[in-house]
Amino acid sequence: MADWIEIGSVADIPRRGARCVTTPGGRVAVFRTMEDEIFALENRCAHKAGPLAEGIVHGAAVTCPLHNWVFDLRTGKATGADEGQVRTFPVDVVDGRIFLAREMIAAAAE
Amino acid sequence: MREKLVIIGNGMAPGRALEKLLETHPDRYDITIFNAEPRVNYDRIMLSPVLSGEKQFDDIVIHGDAWYIKHGIMLYKGCKVTAIDREARTVTAANGTVEPYDKLVIATGSVPFIIPVPGNNLAGVLSYRDLDDVHAMMLAAKSRGRAVVIGGGLLGLEAAAGLNEQGMDVTVVHLQPTLMERQLDPAAGYLLGEAIKSHGIKVVTGANTKQILGEKRVEGVELSDGTVLPAGLVVMAVGIRPNAALAKEAGLAVNRGIVVDTQMRTSDPSIYALGECAEVNGACFGLVAPLYDMANVLAAQLAGDTVASFKAEVTATRLKVTGINLYSAGDFAEGEDREEIVLRDAAAGVYKRLILKDDRIIGTVLYGETGDGPWFFDMMKKGTDTTALRDTLIFGQAYQGGSPLDPMAAVAALPDDAEICGCNGVCKSRITGAIAGKGLTSLDDVRAHTKASASCGSCTGLVEKLLQMTLGDSYNPAAVQPMCKCTDLGHDEVRRLIVAKGLKSIPEVMQQLEWKTSCGCAKCRPALNYYLLADWPGDYVDDGQSRFINERVHANIQKDGTYSVVPRMWGGVTSPKELRAIADVADKFHIPTVKVTGGQRIDLLGVKKEDLPGVWADLNAAGMVSGAAYAKGLRTVKTCVGSEWCRFGTQDSTGLGIRIEKFMWGSWTPAKVKMAVSGCPRNCAEATCKDVGVICVDSGYDIHFAGAAGLDIKGTELLCHADTEDEALEIIAALVQLYREQGRYLERIYKWAKRVGIDSIKANIVSDLEKRRRYYDRFVHSQKFAQIDPWEERVNGKDAHEFAAMAEFGVPAAAE
Numbered sequence: 001m002a003d004w005i006e007i008g009s010v011a012d013i014p015r016r017g018a019r020c021v022t023t024p025g026g027r028v029a030v031f032r033t034m035e036d037e038i039f040a041l042e043n044r045c046a047h048k049a050g051p052l053a054e055g056i057v058h059g060a061a062v063t064c065p066l067h068n069w070v071f072d073l074r075t076g077k078a079t080g081a082d083e084g085q086v087r088t089f090p091v092d093v094v095d096g097r098i099f100l101a102r103e104m105i106a107a108a109a110e
Numbered sequence: 111m112r113e114k115l116v117i118i119g120n121g122m123a124p125g126r127a128l129e130k131l132l133e134t135h136p137d138r139y140d141i142t143i144f145n146a147e148p149r150v151n152y153d154r155i156m157l158s159p160v161l162s163g164e165k166q167f168d169d170i171v172i173h174g175d176a177w178y179i180k181h182g183i184m185l186y187k188g189c190k191v192t193a194i195d196r197e198a199r200t201v202t203a204a205n206g207t208v209e210p211y212d213k214l215v216i217a218t219g220s221v222p223f224i225i226p227v228p229g230n231n232l233a234g235v236l237s238y239r240d241l242d243d244v245h246a247m248m249l250a251a252k253s254r255g256r257a258v259v260i261g262g263g264l265l266g267l268e269a270a271a272g273l274n275e276q277g278m279d280v281t282v283v284h285l286q287p288t289l290m291e292r293q294l295d296p297a298a299g300y301l302l303g304e305a306i307k308s309h310g311i312k313v314v315t316g317a318n319t320k321q322i323l324g325e326k327r328v329e330g331v332e333l334s335d336g337t338v339l340p341a342g343l344v345v346m347a348v349g350i351r352p353n354a355a356l357a358k359e360a361g362l363a364v365n366r367g368i369v370v371d372t373q374m375r376t377s378d379p380s381i382y383a384l385g386e387c388a389e390v391n392g393a394c395f396g397l398v399a400p401l402y403d404m405a406n407v408l409a410a411q412l413a414g415d416t417v418a419s420f421k422a423e424v425t426a427t428r429l430k431v432t433g434i435n436l437y438s439a440g441d442f443a444e445g446e447d448r449e450e451i452v453l454r455d456a457a458a459g460v461y462k463r464l465i466l467k468d469d470r471i472i473g474t475v476l477y478g479e480t481g482d483g484p485w486f487f488d489m490m491k492k493g494t495d496t497t498a499l500r501d502t503l504i505f506g507q508a509y510q511g512g513s514p515l516d517p518m519a520a521v522a523a524l525p526d527d528a529e530i531c532g533c534n535g536v537c538k539s540r541i542t543g544a545i546a547g548k549g550l551t552s553l554d555d556v557r558a559h560t561k562a563s564a565s566c567g568s569c570t571g572l573v574e575k576l577l578q579m580t581l582g583d584s585y586n587p588a589a590v591q592p593m594c595k596c597t598d599l600g601h602d603e604v605r606r607l608i609v610a611k612g613l614k615s616i617p618e619v620m621q622q623l624e625w626k627t628s629c630g631c632a633k634c635r636p637a638l639n640y641y642l643l644a645d646w647p648g649d650y651v652d653d654g655q656s657r658f659i660n661e662r663v664h665a666n667i668q669k670d671g672t673y674s675v676v677p678r679m680w681g682g683v684t685s686p687k688e689l690r691a692i693a694d695v696a697d698k699f700h701i702p703t704v705k706v707t708g709g710q711r712i713d714l715l716g717v718k719k720e721d722l723p724g725v726w727a728d729l730n731a732a733g734m735v736s737g738a739a740y741a742k743g744l745r746t747v748k749t750c751v752g753s754e755w756c757r758f759g760t761q762d763s764t765g766l767g768i769r770i771e772k773f774m775w776g777s778w779t780p781a782k783v784k785m786a787v788s789g790c791p792r793n794c795a796e797a798t799c800k801d802v803g804v805i806c807v808d809s810g811y812d813i814h815f816a817g818a819a820g821l822d823i824k825g826t827e828l829l830c831h832a833d834t835e836d837e838a839l840e841i842i843a844a845l846v847q848l849y850r851e852q853g854r855y856l857e858r859i860y861k862w863a864k865r866v867g868i869d870s871i872k873a874n875i876v877s878d879l880e881k882r883r884r885y886y887d888r889f890v891h892s893q894k895f896a897q898i899d900p901w902e903e904r905v906n907g908k909d910a911h912e913f914a915a916m917a918e919f920g921v922p923a924a925a926e
Contacts, residue, residue, distance in 0.1 A: 007917040016629060016655040019916035030916060034629045051671045054659040056632040063632035065659040065667055070632070 004092055004099035010036060011096065018053040018062070021100065028089060029053035030098065031073050033060055038098055039073040040091045046071075046084030112140045115412065116201055116209050118191045118356070119217030120145035122154055123385035123401040125172055127215070130409030132181055138413070141183045142209050144201070146218075147240055148188030150174055154240070155398055155533060161244050161272030164612050194360035196378055213380055213412065216357055216368060220350035220386035220396070225260065229322030235344045238269045250343040251276035257343040258282075258331045260319055262289040264429060266347035267306060273345070274311050275612065281312040281339055283319060283331065285348075293427045293438040298461050298477045305434050305459075314339075352387045352394050367394045372419040374408045384408050390420055399425045402535045426487050426532055428480070437483035440473035440490050441465065448472070451504045462504055469497045482506035484572075488528050521575040530576070531562035531569045541573060545580045553577065594633035596625050601854035605641050614646055616653055630656075637855035640742065643778055644850045647892035654909065660740035663912050664900040665722055673722060674715040676739035677729050678775065681749045681767035681787075682710025691732030695725055709746030709784065711737055720913050726901035735775075735899040742856070743778045744785070744846075747771040748796065752789030752806065761806035763789035766835055770804075773839060774846065776896040777889070780853030780862070783846065798826045801859040802842055811838040815845060816863040824860055827868055830876045844875050844885035850892075851885075 013019045013032040020027045020043055027043035029052050037060060043053050050066030060073045070079045076088040092099040117124050120143050128141070151173040159165040178185045186203065193202045200210045222237035224230050236246050247269070250257070254277045259270040262284030274280045282289075288299030289306070303313050318334040322344055330340040352367030363369040363377040367389030374382045384404040386396055395401055403420055410418035426439035442465045453462040458478060464486065465473035471490040476483050485507040489496065496503055507520055524530075526539035544550055544559045556573055557564040563573045578585045592598050599607070604623065613619045616638050620630060630638070635656035642650040654662050665673035679688070692712055696704050703715035717725055726736075738745060747770050750756065752763030767787040786797035787804040797803025799819035803826050805812045810833040814826035829845065832838035848871060853862045863871060874881050904913070 005919075012911065012916055014655055014911065019911060022915050022918045022920065024920035027915075048669070049671075051667075054663075054667065054671075056635060056658065057655065058629050058631045058635065059627060066669065068632065 003102040005102045007098050007100050009096050010038060010093060010098060013038075016057040018055075018057060020051075020053050027051070027053070028100070030091070030100075031057055031062060033057060033073070037073075038091050038093050040089040040100060041071070041073065041076055042087040042089075044086065045069055046078060046086050047082070052086065112138065113212040114210055115139035115141045115213050115215070116211035117141070117143045117215040117217060118201065119143075119215075119219055119385065119387075120147070120151050120185065121217060121219050121385060122151065122172065122398060123405050124215060124217040125151035126402050126405035127384065127408040127412070128181075128183075129173075130406055131412050134409075135413045136181070139213075141181070142211075143178075143183060143185045144189050144191045144203055144209075145185060145187050146190040147242070149241065150178070150185070150187075152241070157238075157241065157244050158268035158272055159610070160241070161247060161269065162275040162612060163272075164610055167241060191356060194356065194381075196360055196381070199380065211380070213382070215408065216376070216381065216383040216387060217385045218353040218356055218387045221353045222346060223349040223351050224346055225319060225348055227319055227321050229324060229328065230346075232322055232324045232328045233326060234324070234328035234342060235322060235346065238265055238345055238347045239350075247273060247343070247345065248276060251278050253342060254278060255342040256281070256340055257345065258339050258341040259345045259347060260331070261347035261349070262286070262313065262315065263292065263347065263349070264290060264427065266345070267302075267429060269345050269347055270306070270311050271309065273343070274309060278343070280310075281314060281341070282306070283317045283333065283339070284313070284315045285318060287316050289313065289315070290429075290436075290438075294436070294477075295442050295463060295475050297463070298436070298438070298475045301459065301461055301477050302429075302434065302436060309433070350386065350396055352389065354387055357383065357387070365389055365392070372407070372421070373411055373416065374404060374420065375411070382408055382411065390422065393422055395422070397425045397427065398533060399423070399535050406535075424487075424490065426474075426483060428483075428532070435476075435478055435480045437476040437480035438474060439483070439487050440471070442473035442475055453504045464504060466496065469495050469500075471496060482508075484529065484532070484569075488524070491529075492525075518575060518579060521572060522579055530572050531560075531564075534561040534564065536560050536562040538576065541576050542580045545577060550577075551581065551585070593637060594631055596620075596627040596630050596634050597623060599623060601637065604638070605645070605852075605854075608641055609645055614642065614650055616642065616656060632658075636661075640778060640780065640855050644892070648895045661742070662909075663719065663722060664736050664738075664740065664904065665717065666740045668715065670716075672716045672718055674713050674739070675717050675722070675725055675729075676707065676711055676713045676737040677734035678737040678771070679711040679734075680771050681747055681764050683749075683764060683768065684712075688732055688734060691729060691734065695728045698728065699725055701725075707739070707746075709739075710748050711739075711746065713739070720915075723905050723913055727905045730899070730902050730905055736901045738775065741778065742781050743776070744771070744774045744783050746784055747774075748784075748786040748800070750787075750789050750794035752787075756789055758792060759789035759806070760808050761789060761811065761835075763787040763795065763804070763806050766804065766806075766811075766838065767795075769835065770839060770842060774843065774893075776898065777846065777850070777893060778896065779846065779850055781856050781858045783849075783859065785842075799823070800826065802845065804838060804842075810834065813838060813841055813845075816860040816868070818858065818860045822860070827863065829872065840882065840886050841875060843889040844882045845871070847885040847889035847892075848874055850889075 007021050015032055016034050018029050018031045020029055029041050029043035031039045043051050045052055045064040047069050048066055050064040052062050052064055054065045055062040061070050063070050069082050071086055072079055076086040078084040090101055150171055153170040153172055156170040190204045191201050192204050200208050202208050222239050236243055251273055256279045257273045259266050259282045262282050270280045270282045288296045289302050290299055306313055320332045320334045322328055323330040323332055328344050330338050332338050354364045354368045357368040358364040368376055368383040368387050370376050370383050370388045370390055374384050376383050385401050407418045407420045424440050429436040447467055449466045451464045460478035463475045464471055470493050471486055474486040524538050528538045530536055530538050530541055541560050541562050548559055550556055556562055563570045591600055593601055607623055611622055613622055619638055636658055639653050639656040660666050665675050667673055699721050701714045701717055705713045707713050747767040749764045749767030753759035753761055783801045785802045786795040786800045788795040788797040789806045791805055797805055798814055799817040803814040812831055813829045815829050817826035818824040832841055849859055849862055
């Protein structure tokens with residue numbers, strides 16, 4: 001996992017918000033919480049493929065804008081009564097710069 | 111024949127006495143009141159929230175005009191009594207009225223103490239005593255200039271906080287070394303000083319005012335050390351003096367105040383006195399609790415009960431300044447025969463001190479954490495021996511018995527005579543008695559019947575627990591549905607507290623109202639964002655991250671993640687130029703679907719998110735703005751062609767629709783608002799199933815509201831008739847403002863109307879023109895900050911991060 005690729009800085013993402021990274025396989029949603037934790041998930045709700053990056057971020061969770069499913073950003077698992085899972089990707093933050101594993105971007109492209 | 115009771119003064123003390131008297135003896139007296147102030151009885155304690163803008167005068171009225179009429183009381187407003195003739199048993203008022211009495215009550219209150227320094231009569235030197243003073247201060251505050259408050263006691267600090275809230279640069283000048291030295295020990299006074307300073311108010315202690323500077327108007331204050339504080343407003347709040355002049359002229363016994371016995375009788379057996387003007391056993395009183403005790407005694411006396419007598423009790427003090435928790439009671443001077451227990455937590459800003467004598471609490475000072483105040487106070491009043499509790503006493507009630515007590519058990523354990531509501535002097539048994547005896551089931555019922563929790567509201571939690579305890583399972587606080595899982599409070603309570611506590615940001619609401627989650631959820635955040643936006647127009651900064659995606663990017667998200675774009679077409683009227691621009695945009699951005707909506711405009715569907723700013727720029731260039739088709743706000747105003755073309759049209763319905771839409775666009779509301787104007791009762795614009803609908807008739811405009819044609823189908827209710835377009839517009843704006851202030855987030859107008867009742871809406875909008883005007887004015891004010899085209903803002907670069915990927919590593923194959 002030595003090969004990390006920089007995707008931007010923490011400041012590029014609003015607190016309690018998300019931005020997308022495009023890859024050949026689809027979009028990766030990169031979230032920033034109120035506490036400045038950074039998480040990367042597949043930008044595709046497990047329910048009906050809603051763009052999770054457009055959802056409301058609260059705590060370490062996001063609510064999908066289409067039908068209000070809530071996903072835990074740490075695990076990618078749907079919370080509450082809904083069952084489903086979204087892929088998560090490892091991220092590394094160094095000095096306010098965000099890195100995603102290059103092979104993970106490739107993996108997202110499967 | 112009924113006895114004639116005359117009351118001089120219409121403050122809180124005589125108001126309470128009358129209320130008590132009328133409860134038991136509604137017909138005993140023929141009552142006349144002379145009030146030097148030109149108004150009804152109001153809650154003087156709540157003047158500070160009026161000054162700071164948290165409340166309006168209407169909110170603090172205790173007895174409205176209707177109350178006096180209902181009880182057959184003659185109230186002379188703005189009418190000062192100038193003489194009492196004890197021989198003839200009459201009073202004479204400034205307007206020449208001579209009123210005979212059998213029993214007379216003097217309740218002339220107090221006058222502010224004006225310090226005898228040069229310049230104390232300059233224009234711009236005010237005291238802080240009644241509503242007129244508050245109005246004068248609010249007017250002065252409009253200059254946003256500098257103010258000096260002389261006096262760092264309870265009243266002075268509340269005045270300073272209020273003026274600061276109104277945008278003035280405030281300095282408090284206080285003679286003593288620490289603030290509120292009569293209620294606080296020096297340590298708590300210091301903490302208070304620091305907290306006041308952190309609000310942006312300057313504090314000068316140990317400062318003696320030498321003179322007030324200025325020619326005609328006040329220009330500043332000079333202290334005895336030579337310091338000059340420039341100021342356009344000086345408020346003197348150094349204390350009050352009993353207003354006993356009238357009684358003295360009438361030859362009654364007067365010391366500092368009008369001398370009365372413990373039954374409120376003056377030296378003349380037909381004359382009583384109570385309130386701040388009275389002196390009992392050498393003492394005068396200024397806090398509300400003992401004044402209400404006097405009122406109870408007087409009411410009993412007037413009802414023929416000669417046993418009731420007044421006993422001066424220790425009273426507790428709280429400061430009504432947002433963000434500062436302060437509680438003090440009793441005697442806290444140090445002494446050889448006294449012991450003290452002190453607890454400090456600097457990080458949390460907590461200071462607690464108990465003063466004991468013979469193992470009994472005789473004084474309490476609490477700063478930062480005041481929840482145990484009533485518990486300590488109760489032990490103090492009862493003289494409870496604290497030996498057994500000594501080790502953990504200072505930690506409060508929850509720590510007694512080793513493990514934290516169940517809060518219900520703690521309330522159940524309170525004795526029947528424990529005071530629950532300090533403002534109104536209501537004890538536990540009075541509340542539980544009223545709940546059981548009168549079948550009360552809600553907090554509002556308890557407020558209405560006992561007054562408990564009706565003033566400052568700090569005992570609301572206790573009252574709710576008493577309801578729960580008394581009613582058991584049949585108490586359904588979930589008549590109050592919590593907003594969401596992040597809080598136990600319902601929407602209405604949250605809205606009330608946002609205004610009452612002056613909460614102006616989402617983190618502040620969550621902190622002050624004890625949210626259970628760190629940053630809310632997708633349900634409460636948009637609701638709070640709306641409430642703050644509606645309640646603090648121009649002040650609150652919209653939090654985009656707390657908005658649903660559609661309102662954040664000003665377009666409607668579709669199932670595939672693309673968006674739809676709907677430009678405004680005022681009143682459903684368009685032009686060849688607009689239509690050409692729409693056609694060009696659809697071509698240029700390969701927009702797959704162009705559809706006519708139900709609201710008489712055109713929807714462009716399937717726009718990619720990154721194309722939105724480009725689409726908007728082209729639409730803007732043709733003069734079109736966002737149609738807000740995504741907003742919890744004003745959507746469309748649908749119209750028919752009206753008198754301009756139609757052979758049946760009675761009025762210019764198209765023109766009125768356009769006027770309404772241009773006046774109201776941009777306003778955020780609890781849920782979407784759709785309107786329509788039909789030019790005749792044939793109703794081609796389908797106005798009678800809209801949130802607000804106008805049906806034009808020959809004589810003017812019938813205004814309807816509360817219709818629905820979605821999940822529910824419901825015809826509108828008739829609100830009222832307007833003769834002119836201007837009147838119609840004022841009514842509609844006032845109605846929408848009332849809804850903006852009362853509606854729960856996502857609650858459509860028809861549901862709101864069902865909840866609050868059509869009559870209450872009519873009472874605010876139709877029958878009371880002054881109220882209507884105030885709602886209208888508030889709507890107009892909020893529009894100043896709302897009518898900015900969000901598309902244009904984003905074309906110019908706002909929120910650019912929304913419309914571009916953070917990084918691109920190849921085109922997603924799936925998206926095309």
